[in-house]
Amino acid sequence: MNKNVIQGLDICYKTANILKSSYPNEIMKIKPNDTILAFSKQTTRKARTKNMNAYAFYDRKTHRVIIKQKVLDKRLILRTKVKNQSDRIMLSGNWAIIELMSHELAHHRTKGHAKGFKIKYKKFVNHMAQSVMSGEFYCEKISVKESVQK
Numbered sequence: 069m070n071k072n073v074i075q076g077l078d079i080c081y082k083t084a085n086i087l088k089s090s091y092p093n094e095i096m097k098i099k100p101n102d103t104i105l106a107f108s109k110q111t112t113r114k115a116r117t118k119n120m121n122a123y124a125f126y127d128r129k130t131h132r133v134i135i136k137q138k139v140l141d142k143r144l145i146l147r148t149k150v151k152n153q154s155d156r157i158m159l160s161g162n163w164a165i166i167e168l169m170s171h172e173l174a175h176h177r178t179k180g181h182a183k184g185f186k187i188k189y190k191k192f193v194n195h196m197a198q199s200v201m202s203g204e205f206y207c208e209k210i211s212v213k214e215s216v217q218k
């Protein structure tokens with residue numbers, strides 16, 4: 069894995085930890101180096117997926133998020149569609165990864181891309197926007213409260 073991919077994964081974990089600390093019951097347990105993985109031959113077994121057409125994939129059985137290495141490397145993606153196709157603008161840079169993680173994490177215990185998903189996704193993405201703007205996102209340490217989920 070190249071340096072960008074590793075740094076991209078850091079952004080994923082940071083996003084997950086921030087959201088987990090604010091919404092502990094709505095996100096799976098975040099285990100370092102295990103919950104969020106870059107897609108590769110090595111992670112295929114854990115990921116339970118052999119082909120990756122989407123930018124990322126949430127495995128609702130193992131509670132893992134698998135992300136394409138190209139996404140972590142180049143950070144150029146189309147935004148989640150909320151209302152219509154005009155939502156699907158190109159996102160670039162760190163925000164592309166933060167937005168994608170907000171999307172994938174919103175899939176935990178929320179099926180499909182229907183209304184329930186969209187509400188959760190919007191809540192997560194708005195929280196992350198606040199976190200970036202306030203500077204919280206760029207602070208050294210994010211404390212993750214003990215998970216109270218079953």
Ligand SMILES: [Zn+2]
Pocket residue numbers: 171175180181
């Ligand atoms: Zn999705």
